[in-house]
Amino acid sequence: MAKYERQYYNKGDPIARNRQRIVDPNTKLEKLRTIPDEGFLSILGHRNFGEAYKSVHPPLSELGEPEDPMRDLVPPTEGAKAGDIVDTLVMTDSVYDAPLAVYLRAWMLHNRVRGLDTGCYSGRNTVEMRARDLEDAGRMLLETEVCDARRNHLRQMTCTGHSCRLDQDGLMFDAVRRTKMEGTDVIYVKNGFGNPIDKPVSIGKGLSDEELKKRTVIYRYDNIPNLVLEEVVNPRPDEEVKETIQWIRRIMRQRLYGNLNPELIKEDAYENLEQLELKPRY
Secondary structure (H helix, E strand, C coil): CCCCCCCCCCCCCHHHHHHHHHHCCCCCCCECCCCCHHHHHHHHCCCCCCCCCCECCCCHHHHCCCCCHHHHHCCCCHHHHHCECEEEEEEEECCCCCCCCHHHHHHHHHHHCCCEEEEECCCEEEEEEEHHHHHHHHHHHHHECCCCCCCEEECCCCCCCCCCCECCCCCECCCCCCEEEECCEEEEEECCCCCEEEEEEEEEECCCHHHHHHHCCCCCCCCCHHHCCCCCCCCCCCHHHHHHHHHHHHHHHHHHHHHHCCHHHHCCCCCCHHHCCCCCCC
16 A cells, blocks of 8 residues: 655646645755844844843743643643743735745644744734744744745734735835835845834845746736636636636625625626626736
């Protein structure tokens, strides 16, 4: 009998293979940059360089907890051992060929680290962990191939409009202006909470648009041939794909109308699927 080998994700098209590599904990992520400790803590915004970790309870070794076999089966993380408080890190991702996306980051973290709680929103991913465990995970999220300097950013608050809009220099739009370009490098001038930092922190240059298309985990109308729906590119789009996207757009449209004013659903000109044009919305 063949030995079972977990896939983590299917290995079909190039984007699926990118996803599979990222969520597979046996695959070592490529390190793209090293952020100095002082700079890393500055942009994270939770504690100052050299400051002790805040705690919510004494170290486990001092608590004198009763014997419990579960403690042998599930060893505590370093942060739990020390009694660290729980801190939060929020990452945002552009829809323009970012090398990681919110839901996939959650899968990746659950497969690669322990002791976390994570939540996914439309364009941002919240990660909650014990303080020192969060810093370790944050290194992976900011220094490896899953973070492009222009398309994946640390933003603890005010993420509005970030994922669907690029500035002229290719950076994601940021109402708080935490980052800026200096030459070809991306510089953090504010921490994740939007507070100015004493010393700007460089995280290096972003990948080229061509390289981002090779590394992205996001399916777009323009990056996988059999999903392209423009008539000029694909005169006969796959009918199953076409119908799927028609239904998705109808659901999203009616959910919007229903929350605003249910009466608008009756007036929806695109309620008939055949009338729904499939054109790029980017």
